[in-house]
Amino acid sequence: MRLDLLQALNAERAARRAAILVTALDGSAQRLVREAGIGADPLAGELAARLRAGKSGLAEGGNVFLTVHVPPPRLVVIGAVHISQALAPMAALTDLDVTIIDPRTAFATPERFPDVPLLAQWPEEALAALPPLDRYTAVAALTHDPKIDDPALVAALRAECFYVGALGSRKTHAKRVERLAQAGLDEAAIGRLRAPIGLDIGAVSPTEIAVSVLAEIIAALRKAAP
Template sequence: MREILPALSRWYARGAPFGLATVVAVSRSAPRDPGAAMAVGPGDEVVGSVSGGCVEGAVFELAQEVVASGEARLETFGYSDEDAFAVGLTCGGEITVLVRRVTPDEDPSFGAVADSVAAGHPVTVATVIDGPAPRGATLAVRPDGERGAAEVVAGTLGPAGLDAAVAADARGELALGATGLRHYGPNGERREDDVTVFLHSFAPPPRMLVFGAIDYAAAVARIGVFLGHRVTVCDARPVFATPERFPAGVEVVVDWPHRYLSGTDTDARTVICVLTHDPKFDVPLLEEALRRPAAYIGAMGSRRTHEERMRRLREAGVGERELSRLRSPVGLDLGARTPEEVAVSVAAEIVALRWGGTGAPLTATAGAIHPTGTTPG
């Protein structure tokens, strides 16, 4: 939903009611993950998507009905073998969508949530989708850095015990960057048969650190922004590390790469791309990178450069377990030549590693196309 928040914030600021449809559960080969959203606003303007086109028409009509009635609706869409013309998912999967009306009076937490997401602050939105608690009721939660606890930003799901239990779980999901369903008793007890709550985590965008301010870095930075990363490019050479050479919104830092990385926080979602292919930069930088949390560490260079780099890293005391994390030569085998093609190759490897993809053509694979499971925020 992050990508449609600017439009939703405009409607919300005007006090214009809109219908917000959110995917809350998927099964089998569903085209979108939990958290995917579509909204119908003033003048029947539509933003976002819940299925990539399969059921958007039906969700559009459903959102219109919800805006008119004010009553939240929960609908499941799947594939119908019996009726080829029925609304459903041609991929054979199934999605469950919650549609609710949003206005400042009905959802006072929405503005705070939108502001937090826009500012890059972590927040989780808990929404009741089924059970005795009011369907569509929301509770926004963020971590309290000083106390290490959960802080309720706005809203309520009803009973104080339910709010407390959901807030604690929401903080845990946020720490993992996860989104999914939880079940509770009416007062927050751990039960499977009463209140079903959808926890939607908005963690800050993952970081992409690109080292080496070359043409390839500009292309990788551009596709990193496209994939939703907060991108920083670092190079020790001020003549190359200039903001004008990189896309808008990319942070450009002049510093020795290993020194910059040693003073920078990384986590399990961070992507590190080493494009300098110069030993005096690469080796101390990779020594630092391979010993800290990161989702992806890739280094550019020929196979000969790779072998020489590995030798130098071993001499520097980097162990085999740490070296096994290095993706080098960087990227998937696409036959890429230009900086833009290489960037696509790198991005493809990052996505494949994130979701456990093989990188093989889909025509050569079998089974579900879309992975299922808990969705990172």
Template sequence: MAARAAKVPLALLTRLPDGAQLLVPGDAVPEALAAEARAAIDADAARNVTIGNETWFIAPENPPLRLIIVGAVHIAQALVPMALPLGFAVNVVDPRRAFATEERMGDRVTISGDWPDEAMAALKPDARTAVVTLTHDPKLDDPALEVALRSPAFYVGSLGSRKTHAKRVARLTEAGLTEAEIARIAAPVGLDIGAVTAPEIAVSILAQIVSARRGGPKKRAEG
């Protein structure tokens, strides 16, 4: 139960048909079964497995996916309602009070008016968190990136052209981030689908986030 309280990924294993249950991590479990449990956690999908003469139903219990958006701009307005049905809990960070409002972002997001470095430190991005900065303002984007790039966040993206990103790289290098940390930034942000409008850019960003979470593009099944 400590794992549940700490909101760490775990799997509940139920033996069929007698209903005996185990937790991974937590209980002593044969390695073959533990490996199947870890695979279910990584895939975020339940499965039945047979190990030896026993059949188990494995139900992963992962912490919520989170999307932290820095900048309550037009792209954010389009991105929020797209991310929610995919299971993301959305946090919008913007100290500019005129932008960061429920009227603009909706009532299903958590809005922070703190400065991005403070907000990000409080939010503590984890391995199930995606972070995207959209303000085009280094005073807001860079502090958020410094926290995100030193966190386990599975995705970090930042809006801006290649020229803008080159300047960003120089600033972050000056701030002490390593080349490997900076290389984690998806920039220009989003998949290259020729997006122009705010909703199109939001689609490209969310597609890239899903791709990062699922391990990159995969060939569609035929038929």
């Protein structure tokens, strides 16, 4: 790889931005396509599909190899609740880097969340201490408490996280929408919030709800927008 391409790739990786290295198999050419520039590339469709899958491989036609560099996806869970106890280990099995945030120290204990980064802080404090939210971060708000959930939701929607979901009924969500609008979010940003959270699979128990949430997160990460 040319030094200039390596330096450009390292800069994208340091900034948690995706990029794809396109290499001609005959050695005649090599270029780096940044995520923001994929739409203008001759291989736009295939590059976008590779980016969603996070997998490198031969392009259609077999004359170039696509090396995909995608930031490791993260999941920030707001609320050290029963759903979170089930969600955290399942999400880790799918290679999501999980962090739990909850200022309520009675819930946010290492005994309830072994081997999971746990911040017993208000979201504003905790998020300031973590790497910035970005397009490769999912945020799931599960406390039912606006004082805890809302600041995280506002931050996640402003950061254009690839997934933002919140627990609660449709009635609860209607009130939430009013609060988010008062916080300065526009209709398009609020429209990206998944609420009620999770795929509609008829989930009842905390574990089943966790399954529905994780499935929705994976779909948001891997599937093309309609």
